[in-house]
Amino acid sequence: MECPHLSSSVCIAPDSAKFPNGSPSSWCCSVCRSNKSPWVCLTCSSVHCGRYVNGHAKKHYEDAQIPLTNHKKSEKQEKAQHTVCMDCSSYSTYCSAFTADRHRKRKLLENSSLNSKLLKVNGSTTAICATGLRNLGNTCFMNAILQSLSNIEQFCCYFKELPAVELRNGKTAGRRTYHTRSQGENNVSLVEEFRKTLCALWQGSQTAFSPESLFYVVWKIMPNFRGYQQQDAHEFMRYLLDHLHLELQGGFNGISRSSILQENSTLSASNKCCINGASTVVTAIFGGILQNEVNCLICGTESRKFDPFLDLSLDIPSQFRNKRSKNQENGPTCSLRDCLRSFTDLEELDETELYMCHKCKKKQKSTKKFWIQKLPKVLCLHLKRFHWTAYLRNKVDTYVEFPLRGLDMKCYLLEPENSGPENCLYDLAAVVVHHGSGVGSGHYTAYATHEGRWFHFNDSTVTLTDEDTVLKAKAYILFYVERQAKAGSDKL
DSSP: OOOTTSOTTOOOOOOGGGSOSSOGGGOOOTTTOOOSSEEEETTTOOEEETTTHHHHHHHHHHHHOOOOOSSOOOHHHHSOEEEEEEETTTOOEEEEEEOHHHHHHHHHHHHTHHHHTEEEETTEEEEOOOOOBOOSSSOHHHHHHHHHHHTOHHHHHHHHTSOOOOOOOGGGTTSOOOOOTTSOGGGOOHHHHHHHHHHHHTSOOSSOBOOHHHHHHHHHHOGGGOSSSOOOHHHHHHHHHHHHHHHHTSEETTEEHHHHHHHOTTSOGGGOOOSSSSOOHHHHHHOEEEEEEEEETTTOOEEEEEEEESOEEEOOOGGGTTOOSTTOOSSOOEEHHHHHHHHHSOEEOOGGGOEEETTTTEEEOEEEEEEEEEOOSEEEEEEOOEEEOSSOEEEOOOOEEOOSSOEEOGGGBSSGGGSOTGGGEEEEEEEEEEESSBTTSSEEEEEEEETTEEEEEETTEEEEEOHHHHHTSOEEEEEEEEOOSOOOOOOO
């Protein structure tokens, strides 16, 4: 955990003579000899990768404990023990704090994991069917996205109904192969590991599922996510959807996955949006189309361009950025409508974005406006909370109000008269939240609704929650599902 008394910009280091030779980015983990995501302990100068640094910090805490006698612990003994480690890639420092009480509480939680899966509904006790995902070393960004996608019913059901892939390789020909780190690069299937993960999440298991096989495939095909450092959940989601889309365009056990998609009557041709080739379930569900209008301010020439999208990235208007929580009194509250309006409003491009006018035959000042030509079945909205400054990527911690039901997108459509009233209404299915101050640190969790109940997914821990708690969250990614039937008249 991050220590509240230590800023990530503070640099505290022991005698530099104790450090290993070479540049910090080339140092190797003293346990596994990996040079991916090295961390140096500023207490003893030993180097560990992201997978082992937390265990090393805990060892320092255990070594510092004084054997207790019959008398009460002194106040000094009750205080947290601090171990400071530095990320050798970003040179940020973080503090791990441990207390005996926290350690004891964690043990109690582990022993009562079975009871934590039970809840009372209408006076009777039922089991929570949701399953958590183990954190493999700063993989909360992946876990939050996987839990969100698993609660988008149409998307999840498609993958769970796919036949299992048989990876044919020598002695394993004809049998299903489970990936291990020793297998070759040709023996990986993102679709298959994604399918197995989704199948595991709603089987009612009392123990958290380890997505290690999926994470290994991610390492293989997405080099940006190798290592155990914290990553951007939105960036991971885009890479995941793009690679699922590309793999689904290939063959599946001799059967074209495109033909499997065409056989699914609920995903008709009118709902498809092609991105980089043939349509797949990814584009059929998340795919929409934007119309980009650019007008030259000198000659008035208008240029129109149609762009497919899987999600919309929305700026948080600057006039709202001082309001950090829903209940904060000073200043107006930013709403999702404000962010959508900022995205679609007419905008004059600045000097760095001059438009090449074909009539004037040179770059000219111009205006730009977005319209949504086609709405997707699942509308994914990404709030741009991270912004680069000269040296750092800062977080916009503004609270943004969003609706649970009845998000009305009709006013943002290019031709709203051609869309029925129900086709423009969306209900919230999942929310990804980033807790912390920066993209390279902090923690990701997700809220999602399943069979009318809201759950909070925090890695291996899954808890039942309520709508009020969800509405107070500082959303980073919102997943809205197109309303299929009339269910009230409340709108954003």
